[in-house]
Amino acid sequence: MxxxxxxxxxxxxxxxxxxxxxxxxxxxxxxxxxxxxxxxxxxxxxxxxxxxxxxxxxxxxxxxxxxxxxxxxxxxxxxxxxxxxxxxxxxxxxxxxxxxxxxxxxxxxxxxxxxxxxxxxxxxxxxxxxxxxxxxxxxxxxxxxxxxxxxxxxxxxxxxxxxxxxxxxxxxxxxxxxxxxxxxxxxxxxxxxxxxxxxxxxxxxGTHKIKTKDQKLVGSVAKRVARDRKDNPLSYGLHLLGTPAAVLHFNHAGALPSKNFREGTFEGAENISGERMMETLLERREGCYACSIQCRARVGVEDNRFTVEPRYGRPEYETLVGLGSNCGIDDLNAVVKGNELCNKLGLDTISMGGSIAFLMDCHEQGLLPEDWVNGLDLRFGNAELMLQLIEDTAYGRGLGKKLAKGVRDMARELGPEAEKLAVQVKGQEVPLHDARGKAAVGFGYAVVEKGADHLVSGFDILYEKSDHPGFVSVAPLGLLEPLDVLDMGPKKIRLFVYMSCLWGFYNCASICNFAFVPRSITTTAELVDLVKGITGWETSLWELMKVGERSINMARAFNVREGFTRKDDTLPDRFFQPLEGEGAMKGYHIDRKTFEEALGLYYGIMNWDPEKACPTYAKLVELDIDWIWDHIK
Amino acid sequence: MQALVGKGNKKPPGKLSLRLYSNLARYAGEKIRPFPVPVGPSETVHGLIQRFRIPMSEISMIFVNNSLTCKLDTPVRPGDEVEIFGLVGGG
Structure with missing residues (x-):
């Protein structure tokens, strides 16, 4: 074996x-x-x-x-x-x-x-x-x-x-x-x-155990992490509050998605914060298989409107913001209930929240026909309606029938003015990170094969300061200069490519980014040791990053075969418009020309055809997957 | 008796409100809410950071009275609200 x-x-x-x-x-x-x-x-x-x-x-x-x-x-x-x-x-x-x-x-x-x-x-x-x-x-x-x-x-x-x-x-x-x-x-x-x-x-x-070549080496990495996880600020922060810690952080920074990404701050942010949830609803912390970091938790709610079963888990940052501030809702218990309903009925909280926020925005802009509204109070902030719409979507009732199409198809039906409010890429609703506040994350929304996704290259804030442990951790990749969070210039695109290759490996190797650099504690040297120790292969960071790069090219080839082109690598109109509201980033927007230049540069660095946005034969040969050429030429 | 009079004349130091976010909570016994901190007349943001032994590499943003500040020598006074943010990565 x-x-x-x-x-x-x-x-x-x-x-x-x-x-x-x-x-x-x-x-x-x-x-x-x-x-x-x-x-x-x-x-x-x-x-x-x-x-x-x-x-x-x-x-x-x-x-x-x-x-x-x-x-x-x-x-x-x-x-x-x-x-x-x-x-x-x-x-x-x-x-x-x-x-x-x-x-x-x-x-x-x-x-x-x-x-x-x-x-x-x-x-x-x-x-x-x-x-x-x-x-x-x-x-x-x-x-x-x-x-x-x-x-x-x-x-x-x-x-x-x-x-x-x-x-x-x-x-x-x-x-x-x-x-x-x-x-x-x-x-x-x-x-x-x-x-x-x-x-x-x-x-x-199953009862088979996985055989490792050098268990001593594997165990030494696991033990080091278990020992130091509370000293590392990133893994400790994940343990203390988990991803919900980001709610108040992003709100202060002026980039907390609010009201369908219209604004970057939310008055009720404190009410839906990780701190508030931990103080009022925490049942216990927990973790995943064999992990010492324990960044997850269970929460329970009992109020006079409803109860929430803890076994459906704690809402993560994405859900708190997706069903919360982005819908203008600051009722924590209702957001936790919305999380439970989505997990019970089987809906993605990011897409569900994005679809509701889009309709609320359209309604406030007077873009919804009466037969859509049907007497519902669709203004931002209606928590009860949010809960009702989740159930209606799952069961295809009333306005839920429209919501069940997702943002892109609803916008097409509503017309060009609504399409400007549709915060989606390739048909997938955007995660709860404003592209205007994180340039690499925003750029990733445009190019990632699966549609808007935030877990691609790490957040720009990890790379903005020379002493940030996230930045320090990626030096072995040759990323040696800190870069401003809003920078979408050539150096940031280089960083994006390198980091998406590392992250691409994570997504090929069952690796959790909350346990490994740059977001957490396990170093690239330890990553290589783990692969060596488990498989017995004499490998290197270079080989592992090539696996990540290979996976990106393979996913890209699939999309090319399905007819995707450069025009699908785009951002929603909203991110090219100034942020509204009163936050620290008020008025900021992404410059279209800068974005287009970044896109061209990205294809160049990837060695892709710039018009078709497609891997070249040479790149496929370099990655040892030239069999794919027959699928896309 | 003299000493007691002396103590009575001395004005007790005023307090500001300090809030340490995310990973920084560990520098104040895992307090995740604002807590009062006594401050003298010539206290600065930097002084507070040193007092709680917070490494600069773990700080991302500092707000004094809801205003973002990058200057470590910003003076802080009793009644101020100081908020220091640590490192987050979202997700």
Whole structure:
């Protein structure tokens, strides 16, 4: 048995119920590693171009990696990929927790699912065995209830689940996959693809342990991090408040998305802050598989309007802002309830919040026809309505039918004035970071293959000061000059490329960016040690970054094959308009010319064709993936 | 008796309100809310930072009375609201 990986990829055809096991060679694992590169590999090879994302021809891939689930912190994540029903392009979503490691303990590094089952089914994967089981009794159930039934049916409370809720069954294009109820593969509508295949859940349980080549080396890194995690300001901050710490920070900096990204500060920010949530609602902190950082938590609410079940997890920063300030809402309990509803019914809080904020903005601008409004008070700040609209979206009722189209399609229906308010890229609603306040993050929104995504290159604030631990940590990449957060010039694009290659590796290797540099504590030298210690490969940071770069080019090739061009690499009009309100960044906007120059430079650095925004043959040869040329030439 | 009179004449130092955000909370016993800090007549932002032994590399923004300041020699007085932000990365 190899070190680090199981050496087996599961292939399941839900139309024919065929189950086969592929055993790729070591070269495959070392070249593609896992995660995003696995997704792109199978989507390019096993799916025909221009398939309907909701048809049986779409291919759904779940991938851990060559090192995922090894006994160290921050190696818990897995990726899900398919053609996205939200964007029509490369779909990708990652989540942490325990499911990814459990898939490996059950004997598989990844699984490729094709076809469509006639009736609702779930997959039961345990110690190398695979069963396709009837799921008609749990079809229609919210995620938590469905999980309860599965635990009873299988008779094991230690099972790990990924499952979908009613929203995905009803094919809302931004439906999530819930992983043990509180970790979400949230973006790109991967849950919707499960729903379209009549696949309710995948349950894993395994007892195989992952073999490592040099456990002493792996253990030394894990121990160092466990010892120093409270001394490192970044990992300590993650533990103390988690991502919600950013609410008040960004509000003071004038870049907290408020009212559909109209403004950069929010009067009620204190009410929806991480500090307030910790003081009033915290039940306990928790973490993911084998991780000492413990940056997650459970919260509970009991007020006279509703209760919130802690098992659905604490809202992260994205949700607090997406359902909170960006909808003009400062009612913390309602936002926490909204988080629970989205996780129960299976909706992405970023896209859901973005869709509601867009409608509220359109309403305040007088752009909504009466048959959309239908007597609803759609002004910013209506928390009760936000909760109602989440349920209506999941079940396709009333205005929920419109919301279930997502921002891009609603805007197209409403006309050009509404399209100016549509804060989306490639059809995906923008995460809760104002592109005007973070140049590299904003640039990433435009170019990333999956549509607007914030976890690409790290935030500009990590690289703005020479003594910032984030900046210091990336010196081994040759990033030696601190850069202003608002700078979108050539040096920032260089930084973006290097960092997206490192981050690209993270997304291929089950790595959590809350455990590794520049956002956290584990160094690049330790990263290389971990890969060496787990796999036994004599590797280097250079080789690992090339894996990341390879994965970006593969995802790009998929989009090119689907017809994406340079014009899809763009930003919403809103970010080219001045920030309104009274915050510190009032009046600031991105300059269109600067953005276009940055885009051209990016293609140049990537060695892509500048018109087609497509990898060149030479680049594919350099990355040892020239087989892809036949798919895109 | 003399000493007591002397003590009585001495005005107790006034207090400002200090708030340390995110990772900086550990420099004040993990307080995440504003707390009162006694200040003398010639106190500065820098003095406060030193008093709580906060490394400069862990500070990202400093506000005095809701106004962003980059100057470490900014004077602070009783009644002021001082807010010091640490490092966050969002997500």
């Amino acid at each position: 190899p070190f680090g990986y199981a050496g087996k990829i599961l292939h399941i055809n839900l139309t024919t119920s065929d189950i086969t096991i592929e055993e790729p060679d070591e070269m495959f694992y070392r070249r593609y590693f896992g995660g995003r590169a696995f997704l792109a590999y199978y989507l390019l090879r096993e799916m025909k171009p221009h398939e309907d994302p909701l048809g049986p021809g779409n291919v759904l891939v779940f991938a851990s990696s060559a090192i995922g689930g090894a006994p160290s912190h921050g190696l818990c994540r897995f990726s899900v990929g398919a053609k996205s029903p939200l964007t029509g392009g490369f779909g990708e979503s990652e989540a942490g927790g325990f499911w990814g490691p459990e898939l490996k303990f059950a004997g598989f590094d990844a699984m490729v699912i094709k076809g469509k089952s006639e009736n609702p089914v779930y997959l039961w994967i345990h110690d190398g065995d695979v069963e396709i089981r009837d799921a008609s009794s749990i079809w229609g159930m919210p995620t938590g209830e469905a999980q309860d039934v599965l635990m009873r049916e299988i008779g094991d409370r230690k099972i790990r689940t990924v499952l979908i809720g009613p929203a995905a069954e009803n094919l809302v294009p931004y439906s999530i996959i819930a992983n043990d109820l509180s970790h979400m593969s949230g973006r790109n509508g991967m849950g919707t693809v499960m729903g379209s295949k009549n696949l309710k859940a995948i349950v894993c349980r």
